[in-house]
Amino acid sequence: MFVYDERYVSKKEGHYYSCQWIEQGLVFFRYKIANCCICGHQAGGHTLLWDNYDGQDINWDRIFKIKDMYRKFHKKGKIHKNCIDCPFLKEDTWQVSPKQIKYLYLSHWLNCNSKCIYCYSAQHPELLGTGRHYRLLPQLKDMYEKGILMPDADISFGGGEPTLLDEFEDIMNFLLDNYFWGIRVHTSGILYSPAIARSIHEIRGYVVVSVDAGCAETYEKIKGVPYYNKVRDNIRKYALQTNFLGRFLVGAKFIIIPGINDTKEEIEKWLQANKDAGLYTTVIDIEENWYHEHIDNIPKRILNLINYAKKRSKQLHTNFELYERLQNLYYRKNQKQSLLKKIFAGR
Numbered sequence: 001m002f003v004y005d006e007r008y009v010s011k012k013e014g015h016y017y018s019c020q021w022i023e024q025g026l027v028f029f030r031y032k033i034a035n036c037c038i039c040g041h042q043a044g045g046h047t048l049l050w051d052n053y054d055g056q057d058i059n060w061d062r063i064f065k066i067k068d069m070y071r072k073f074h075k076k077g078k079i080h081k082n083c084i085d086c087p088f089l090k091e092d093t094w095q096v097s098p099k100q101i102k103y104l105y106l107s108h109w110l111n112c113n114s115k116c117i118y119c120y121s122a123q124h125p126e127l128l129g130t131g132r133h134y135r136l137l138p139q140l141k142d143m144y145e146k147g148i149l150m151p152d153a154d155i156s157f158g159g160g161e162p163t164l165l166d167e168f169e170d171i172m173n174f175l176l177d178n179y180f181w182g183i184r185v186h187t188s189g190i191l192y193s194p195a196i197a198r199s200i201h202e203i204r205g206y207v208v209v210s211v212d213a214g215c216a217e218t219y220e221k222i223k224g225v226p227y228y229n230k231v232r233d234n235i236r237k238y239a240l241q242t243n244f245l246g247r248f249l250v251g252a253k254f255i256i257i258p259g260i261n262d263t264k265e266e267i268e269k270w271l272q273a274n275k276d277a278g279l280y281t282t283v284i285d286i287e288e289n290w291y292h293e294h295i296d297n298i299p300k301r302i303l304n305l306i307n308y309a310k311k312r313s314k315q316l317h318t319n320f321e322l323y324e325r326l327q328n329l330y331y332r333k334n335q336k337q338s339l340l341k342k343i344f345a346g347r
Ligand code: SF4
Pocket: 018, 019, 020, 021, 022, 035, 036, 037, 038, 044, 045, 046, 047, 080, 082, 083, 086, 087, 088, 089
């Protein structure tokens, strides 16, 4: 499970290779608890803390003992096999509080009200319809009461569609009532959530709405549902919750899917619609399967599109954000393509 790899033997006194997730991260998936939600590299990530987890009470001493085991091996240059080549591994002294969680990712359900063609669940339909998920609020309360969840924790919802969870509003309100302020929600935007609106209004949440299109026709082609206008309305309503600076907290995401929405025209319409909705943030990425197939040589045409979005985003005074795959690409070493250098400039 841990393999010796000379590249990860630190020569610096007191340093070793680890990542923020091993040190202080926790992810609730449908069937397991993991250190991280990172999986953009070949080895796969999602390093395990508890397999077959189903909402049971958590023995925190056990969780932190397992995290310690990762540290012990990594200090000897023995790296977990799922971490090999992960761009998040770095050499540091890692002087952090080892029994607290700063990075929390909630992704313990799959159900969604969209049917994106690129979604993991669309490619594995056998996983859908089981409706399986467990209640998480009791565990979050436990973490809070025991001081395990740090007050400045980064808390993200993945999913599935979080607004479909029975306890979503309660979880959000619990976090907001207890003064957490780094809450990030990824949503289809089809359902309007008062708790998301509250988090934006109080400038303590950040919402990324999956749009992927500049018009209803393309949206339906990708999402398989007829909700483009509804999603656009909800985005506008979230943005209206807040003042000038707060508008950075609402982002509309565009995943480039080669062959479907990979044109300047579509990107331009998406950017304009974002501007019209009062958004100050645009978020872009590349479709995951296609990305993995082309990771070592992303065609110039696609990089040109990303660069175009960046340039236009600047002209429209919106914050330009790279999402998961593009972030991963950024952290990969030896970026030789000059276009990539342009895209990543200023980061
Ligand atoms: S896969 Fe990457 S992010 Fe996940 S635990 Fe390993 S090094 Fe950390």
